[in-house]
Amino acid sequence: MASIDIEGIRKSFGAFPVLHGVDLAIRDGEFVVLVGPSGCGKSTLLRMIAGLEEVTAGDIRIDGKRVNDLAPKDRDIAMVFQSYALYPHMSVADNMSYSLRLRRSTKEKIASAVSGAAAKLGLDPLLERRPRALSGGQRQRVAMGRAIVRQPKAFLFDEPLSNLDARLREQMRAEIKKLHGDLRATSIYVTHDQIEAMTLADRIVAMHGGVVQQVGTPLDLYDRPANLFVAGFIGSPGMNFFEGRYLVSGDHADLKLENDVTLPARRVGGIESGEPATLGIRPEHVVITEGGALEGRVDLIEPTGFGIIMHVTVHDVPLKVFTLNRAMLNPGATVRLDLPRDKLHLFDGEGRRLG
Amino acid sequence: MRTRQLAFTVAHRLAILAYIVFALFPLFWLLKVSVTPNDLLYSEGVRMWPSRATLEHYTFVIAHSAFPTFFKNSLIVAGSTAVTVTILASLAGYALSRFRFRAKYWIVALMLITQMFPLVMLVAPIFKMLSPLGLTNSLTGLVIVYTAFNVPFATFLMQSFFDGIPKDLEEAAMIDGATQFIAFRQIILPLTLPGIAATLGFVFTAAWSELLFALMLISGNDAATFPVGLLTFVSKFSVDFGQMMAAGILALIPACLFFLLIQRYLVQGLTAGAVKG
Ligand SMILES: Nc1ncnc2c1ncn2[C@@H]1O[C@H](COP(=O)(O)OP(=O)(O)OP(=O)(O)O)[C@@H](O)[C@H]1O
Ligand SMILES: [Mg+2]
Numbered sequence: 001m002a003s004i005d006i007e008g009i010r011k012s013f014g015a016f017p018v019l020h021g022v023d024l025a026i027r028d029g030e031f032v033v034l035v036g037p038s039g040c041g042k043s044t045l046l047r048m049i050a051g052l053e054e055v056t057a058g059d060i061r062i063d064g065k066r067v068n069d070l071a072p073k074d075r076d077i078a079m080v081f082q083s084y085a086l087y088p089h090m091s092v093a094d095n096m097s098y099s100l101r102l103r104r105s106t107k108e109k110i111a112s113a114v115s116g117a118a119a120k121l122g123l124d125p126l127l128e129r130r131p132r133a134l135s136g137g138q139r140q141r142v143a144m145g146r147a148i149v150r151q152p153k154a155f156l157f158d159e160p161l162s163n164l165d166a167r168l169r170e171q172m173r174a175e176i177k178k179l180h181g182d183l184r185a186t187s188i189y190v191t192h193d194q195i196e197a198m199t200l201a202d203r204i205v206a207m208h209g210g211v212v213q214q215v216g217t218p219l220d221l222y223d224r225p226a227n228l229f230v231a232g233f234i235g236s237p238g239m240n241f242f243e244g245r246y247l248v249s250g251d252h253a254d255l256k257l258e259n260d261v262t263l264p265a266r267r268v269g270g271i272e273s274g275e276p277a278t279l280g281i282r283p284e285h286v287v288i289t290e291g292g293a294l295e296g297r298v299d300l301i302e303p304t305g306f307g308i309i310m311h312v313t314v315h316d317v318p319l320k321v322f323t324l325n326r327a328m329l330n331p332g333a334t335v336r337l338d339l340p341r342d343k344l345h346l347f348d349g350e351g352r353r354l355g
Numbered sequence: 356m357r358t359r360q361l362a363f364t365v366a367h368r369l370a371i372l373a374y375i376v377f378a379l380f381p382l383f384w385l386l387k388v389s390v391t392p393n394d395l396l397y398s399e400g401v402r403m404w405p406s407r408a409t410l411e412h413y414t415f416v417i418a419h420s421a422f423p424t425f426f427k428n429s430l431i432v433a434g435s436t437a438v439t440v441t442i443l444a445s446l447a448g449y450a451l452s453r454f455r456f457r458a459k460y461w462i463v464a465l466m467l468i469t470q471m472f473p474l475v476m477l478v479a480p481i482f483k484m485l486s487p488l489g490l491t492n493s494l495t496g497l498v499i500v501y502t503a504f505n506v507p508f509a510t511f512l513m514q515s516f517f518d519g520i521p522k523d524l525e526e527a528a529m530i531d532g533a534t535q536f537i538a539f540r541q542i543i544l545p546l547t548l549p550g551i552a553a554t555l556g557f558v559f560t561a562a563w564s565e566l567l568f569a570l571m572l573i574s575g576n577d578a579a580t581f582p583v584g585l586l587t588f589v590s591k592f593s594v595d596f597g598q599m600m601a602a603g604i605l606a607l608i609p610a611c612l613f614f615l616l617i618q619r620y621l622v623q624g625l626t627a628g629a630v631k632g
Pocket of ligand 2: 158
């Protein structure tokens, strides 16, 4: 097991820059999840750590040792590919033992490592099969098994569950978490899936356009998103935003929208009265109440079973509300809403978090 | 609906049958003439099968003509060419498929250009090149020429097979601890067996039946390959059709055997199951 330090990593494909200076210190045994929209450079970063992609600038250290110029085979890391990348002409057992055979481990050692991994992942009955005779979920397990047979310094996962159906994904997610609890291996995990990121991560790294936007625990990112991008990216349904001007009067503050409507805001530092600002509130924090200060026109009701997502329009601005109140399945044409001040997020004109 | 489907199936089968008959009829005629005794060849008119069949042409060709030498020469030339070309094309095709390097574009363009000339144009210059080296009238010379002409196409063929193998596989192998070459040998090559078989088969048949260069570079029976040898059955005053056709049938045998041997690899999709599908 090892720590991984990434310092000022840049990557360009030809003249096309993809990563613009990424710094990240991953502690020994930590589970770090990279999230971000498609094309933001998550896979590229992961592949650079694996040694599959050359580093344009910056340093990568594994266990304090600079590995920039080391071939993948000399970095002692394991990777689970989105496509699984199982060797089709080898049995499951041979797939799992390939890395050990390349290292010329003894027969006994290989056998015990393979049977240990197979037992952990429930692969015992499948060891003699070829990958083509396995279901998607089983292939996924074999890919995991191939990674854990040798104890590598770190695990890299590139969207390992994205080809599975929702139920299986849930199950594998829990298994990965359990596995990490057992092995305590340094892991870097790339995903699009919010829930995977929130549930698995010790720390989440949110990326956008080749730049790290925020690094923190899942709840950090949920409760105190560092900027508009993270605020909008983390959470589902996504956060509501109102753009306007920040107006201070006495000891309280408001946000004045384009159409002269004012919404309550919070007094925060770092912004002057009259400057542009964005107000954010999560759908689950909007309160539906008889005495609410705002009136919302109900446009659409989306029952999810667990709760209800309501699409309403407040002063011509669309707003999503999440509620557990079943009575809201049949609301009237309008509802009255409150935006509790302590749940509001404020961002300045550049989209940075205030307060 | 049912009848329409049936009619469609029948039409489909008939079309295939018509094609097969058209394609195989010359072969049938080859066989027919090869078993027709000389005295019946011109006397019976056009018949689908002679009234009396004989194997005398075969025994003559095997026992009393230089045909076994031609046959051996062809086997050596076609076999060596096929193996050499396939090895070179595998390595070159892999490089074209996986590596980015400086002159890649130009190398591909040059390889394409070599395929554009009618070969007749090249006979004289090649003869001029080979004769001072003592490579005319030699099987080695033929192997070299055939290899040179077949490598470009075979390279593109192999490249397309390598392109079809997901890059993830060798990356996984490299992370598992293999060098690029080990990954190529242990992971990629076994998956390319169908491609290798196809290339072997293609080059083997091309070299087996090549006439132009064999005719121009070889004189005399000792180093003649079988297409050249066939012409010895044409004498100044007559053509010995029966013997010629028998030789032709015999010459088909190795090609058929060869394809029987490799067809297992031609049809199977070895990569199934590698990645999510
Ligand atoms: N070999 C390459 N050559 C040129 N550009 C590339 C190459 N690989 C990736 N890119 C570009 O780099 C950017 C980042 O790609 P990357 O695969 O890292 O994205 P990602 O964050 O993993 O996206 P996704 O979530 O869709 O997998 C993309 O704009 C992509 O087009
Ligand atoms: Mg990716």
